[in-house]
Amino acid sequence: MKILVCAKQTPDSTVRVKVAPDGRSVDAAQITWAVSPYDEYAVEMALERKDADASTTVAVVSLGAARAKDSLRQALAMGCDEAILVSGPGAEALEGLGVAKALAAVAQEAKPDVVLCGRQASDDDQGLVGAALAEALGWPHVATVTKFAPADGGPAGSVNGIDVWKEVEGGHEVWRAPGPVVLTVQKSEKEPRYPSLPGIMKAKKKEIPEKDVASLGIGASLPKPEIVKMEPPAARGGGKIMKDGDAKRTAQELARLLREEAKVL
Amino acid sequence: MLPVAGSDERLLADAVAAYARDLAPRIPAAEEAGAIPREVIADLGRLGVLGMTIPEPDGGLGASSVAFALVLEEIAAVWPSLAVGVSVNSGIAEGTIVRLGTPEQKKRWLPRLIDGSGLASFALTEPGSGSDAAALRTTARRDGPTWVLNGRKMFVTNLRYAPVAIVLARVGEMDAHRPHAGITAFLVPTDAPGVVIGRAESKMGLLASDTSPLTLEDARVGADAVLGPQGTAFGAVAMAGLDGGRIGIAAQAVGIARGAIDRAAAYARERRQFGRPIGDFQLVRNALARAQTDISAARLLTLRAAWLKDRGRPFTTEASKAKLFASEMAQRATHVAVQTLGGYGYMREAAVERMARDARATTIYEGTSEIQRLVIARGMLSL
């Protein structure tokens, strides 16, 4: 089975971002970059498939700035077989549909059985690209996926449909997709693996081919909504510690505060 | 010499740092239990940490001593108990087997010290012989195709996790004029008949690191257990092994100091007294700045010794200097860290409390500070 994972480079979620002086962007100097968390789950999910069946190949593609190569290297170090960077002038400014069309061009060339995307990126939280990519490819799309596996039957090595586990309220469902499919990933079975030291050294030596976004023939870009303002969340007020030792009185007082002050009950 | 961002050494160390950071929540329980969880050792195997310095043909990554020092610093900055275990396994035990082992010995033992199924031990110290290692009294006697070992080893790190211990024993009678003559190293499987692992020591710090006595009661090992030429192990195994090991302990000390001072700096930014962060007070700044400078100096000494080792140049006195300075520095730095956190720094909940206790061992094992000074002065005076 051939898997293509789409991975976006976003600010590392463990770093506190600051609004830049222009009030409409984040301060780039403060940022360390990483694979967006849901996309990292997608990488892990693909590698879990590879663990289960060593004949699986996993390619990873990122569209964005040249620095996204570092994130691709991370994915290679985790165990992906190859990586592709889509970059060049205009790549970073592309809106969601344009990104989807560009990734569709890469997918058409790579001919994977499954394309995995994170359910949304941690920077803009738009959640558009995966579904739009399925649309652009004319492939089915399944969302909030937690696992997938080739459906039983058919000669060895052929892909005879894909079984997809997806999270739903109170449980999960198993869907079957007939052929190539785009999955947007909620979570992998295990936490994303740490790259091994040999993996890092191997990844360092791998060539990462670069495609110019302009060469993919995605046509005119749609108008992109613009960010006009960014506001950090309001500073949190101090907490309240209830020091009365009597459990019953404390509980009563807590209930009163939750009802009257916090108004959550 | 100082690996910059993006260098292979830094890439490897950063990867281990990311893993080590995520270990932090598990440390208090493991220290309390007095054991490193088996899964953590397995993780280090999977990540390739345990075999990183073994040459590629022997199944390792062939990374440099510089990279290994940086990796040990990263582990120690989070969990010193784990760092010493890795240092003994990969620095001393594997290093000695790679250097002196026969192809069969390498094939038998290295995979098990790389794959995360255990951590090897190095057993030199005895009840009557510590700094004066050549006075050791454990004996080895040939009996047909086997060797029979008798004696008692103390303070053996990793013993509970070890598939094998490198044991130094004396073959033949002790010659008072040449006490190091006859000392021979043996690869002793811990499941060999006559090998008894005693009760783990209860220590001041490094609580999760295993430190146990090893008793050899007519312990029998094969002729293939002799590591390196018979009778030469005092220099070729004990002293040479410790030279390398000292770089590891220096790196551990740098890591402990950095871990403690990073926490102290974070605390000094947040903690307010007299209406401002305590980091505003010059006395606090002075202490932190000194400690930070100390750490940088110790790291440079450590990496220099590692760099010389990587190039096959003599590094004995450089390793001693690094170990001496870094371990003494770690006492000062952890003292500052506890002081900066005030009463909170004295409490079990504070990681700096643990680190101050852990740092204490670094001036003692693999040669006390006094012994390091002897080594350094010997290099100067040739007396």
Ligand SMILES: Cc1cc2nc3c(=O)[nH]c(=O)nc-3n(C[C@H](O)[C@H](O)[C@H](O)COP(=O)(O)OP(=O)(O)OC[C@H]3O[C@@H](n4cnc5c(N)ncnc54)[C@H](O)[C@@H]3O)c2cc1C
């Ligand atoms: C946590 C821990 C783990 C250890 N792990 C191992 C291990 O894995 N394998 C192993 O073999 N050993 C291990 N050791 C033992 C350690 O290496 C010894 O404790 C150390 O070498 C000192 O020996 P000693 O304790 O017998 O002290 P001694 O040698 O008795 O020294 C006592 C004091 O006298 C001083 N002194 C001794 N000789 C001189 C001199 N000539 N000049 C000036 N001062 C001197 C020493 O510096 C020290 O201050 C470990 C120890 C600890 C604490």
